[in-house]
Amino acid sequence: MSTPAAAKSSRATKGRLLPLLGPAFVAAIAYVDPGNVAANVTAGARYGYLLVWVLVASNAAAMLVQYLSAKLGLVTGRSLPQLLGEHLPRIPRLLFWAQAELVAAATDLAEVIGGALALNLLFGIPLLWGGAIIGSVSMLLLALQGRGRQRVFEWAIIALLLVITVGFLTGLVVAPPQWGEVAAGMIPRFAGTDSVLVAASMLGATVMPHAVYLHSSLVNDRHGRDDEAAGPGHIRRLLRATRIDVTWALSLAGMVNIGLLLLAASALQGVEGTDTIEGAHAAITAALGGGVGAVFAVGLLASGLASTSVGAYAGSEIMKGLLHVKVPLLVRRLVTLAPALAILAMGAEPTWALVLSQVLLSFGIPMAVIPLVRLTEDRALMGEYVNATVTRVAGWAVTALIVALNLLLVWLTLTGGA
Template identity: 65%
Template sequence: MSQPSPTTISVQTHRVSRRALLGLLGPAFVAAIAYVDPGNVAANLTAGAKYGYLLVWVLVAANVMAMLIQYQSAKLGIVTGKSLPELLGERLPQTARRAYWLQAELVAAATDIAEVVGGALALWLLFGIPLPLGACIVGVISMILLLAQGNNRQRSFELIIVFLLAIVTVGFLTGLVFSPPDAGGVVAGLIPRFAGPDTVLLAASMLGATVMPHAIYVHSALSRDRHRPSPHVHVPPAAVARLLTATRVDVLAALALAGVVNIGMLLLAASTLGGQDGTDSIPGAHAAIVASLGPVVGVIFAVGLLASGLASTSVGCYAGATIMAGLLKIRIPLLARRVATLLPAIVLLALGVDPTWALVLSQVVLSFGIPFVLIPLIRLTGNAEIMGKFVDRWPLRIAAMTSAALVVGLNGVLLWLTVVGS
């Protein structure tokens, strides 16, 4: 008789052993790659280069919110055996369901544009490949990565994404070894404040790049597929509780790493790029990093950007498929979806649109999609009929509702300052 797998051990014993715990980690790391995508790079480098340490507090707050939200998403998938889009698709009337799908797909498309553009920029920085051709190369490689996710090979896909996440971490944090941040500036940056409408726009962009709607949708599916492949299979409450314990570790570890990378990017820009002309774009920032820290650090940074684009666009494409399958009950081949979501990025780059501007703007679009995923998530995880004994307790619900209110409030201020105020 074969030995039970680590996952099986974890739900049959009275405690989660270290071996079993390691076997359960993974879904949150796949979701976390969305938090260090090229949109983050553009937003964080721009914030650090233009305003120094002023907006460090935005990243800290956004990362805490992300931990809370991603845990709720994973919890929903584990407890119910269904993804967030599936649960919404069952409860929304037809017209509302199609409208909701449309906004979710637009947000996912904005995400994919940022990720493909970022990968194309990295290929241009490394090899001088024209941006439209680079976008095509990123699309092809991401499709190869997606093949690892199919045919019940989720673990292989997770390991590939974790490997790319490690490259991203090294690529974006190496510069801090040669240009450490000012400790006093970092502490001052933890005090919440703005310095005009432009900083509000950047804060919204950073928030949209950190709390990612498509990552929330996909995390519920990833956790479901790993731990509850069928909602009809009964899992004892004690086993569910142990899975949730492992999930908390998964989320905390993955999002803490993503948070360190994000904050590190801003600190690198503040310590290295501040006061230099042209450093509010990725090519300009890369050139300044090369000039200040040397070509080796510049290459490492560009490799990190490439890994970020490749991994995050693969996850983004998978998220789009999850959204469509859950809300419309339609499944299309990943290759067709990959081509459809790749075209807008190629067109933008072929038209000569500034890549960094496109990245930052895409993150603003994402920030407006956050309430549409947060509010339903909070309602579902707070519904005892759906979650049973695992329904969110009031402290967690209050924290989640506060996070949603902050996001909606920031977007409202952004609208007032950039539209009405102009």
């Protein structure tokens, strides 16, 4: 039984920790971007509840990876791209930057296309013009991420995250899933080559490479590095707050992702044309009503706006750390918007372009996770905060599973295996 003094101490601790929360919610936006919508709706519409286990495992892995990224930043005062830029020779550093930029481009493609789709569904705006509007509005959000305005940016992103959650989970109230089948979907298995491709896209959409690079920057942008002024135990207090931050943020993102798959499995499975976002929206509207369909589209719009802003922020940090070149966020936003608009102008099928972008992201995950685990287990770098044995084993296990899934995808694709 807790005493009044203990309760007061608990409230005081929470009061000290709550103002420290926020960076993980910004990183979590990467986990509920339009690529997630495409991958998870496709998975549910095609395979029902079969791939629920992929999302559960991916989200658990994401929590570990994002915490390690934040921990690296807090302990060293530098981001993952900065540390890699310091440790890698020139040629490997440039090659590493090239693949990181390719991953960032795939991310931006998914986010802009998703937002353009939302505007098309809501207002009938052509995809190309919708992409331009999403890019323009994202610049306004990025303008909040200036000196002294980090907290404002975080609150704007958190507000959009709440809109995303409501938008994507409302349909489950009208079309609840079959919980017995959900439980069966926790058993790891596939159903042919295409299901592996979809699972890889789900993994790429859930454990996002650019979020891994970014989180180590976010915590330092937010908390700074004046440890002496903060007093003893400052880093431990920040790490404790970060564990809470990551748990809350990624639990919410995981709930949204699983909810998307369950909605598609319960309301869209077997319905013709529901493996695209447009088809899914039409089927949701037909089956659950125009109100639910509109709320879904609003969630997609919020997802595109928030995630493209965070993606541009991540790309800027990657370039600054690996190339030692700082490009203004708004300038970078203009440059990275071009490929996505070009894809829209060519008339590529939007949902399949989103799914393939997530597959590309899944191949970029090991490039971010392997050096992250290696650096956080380096005692010379991390000191007393070096990874414990359990964390080290879990980190390498997650990395091995990611690499194994990617190798399986390549093998099945080349051999046509089932």
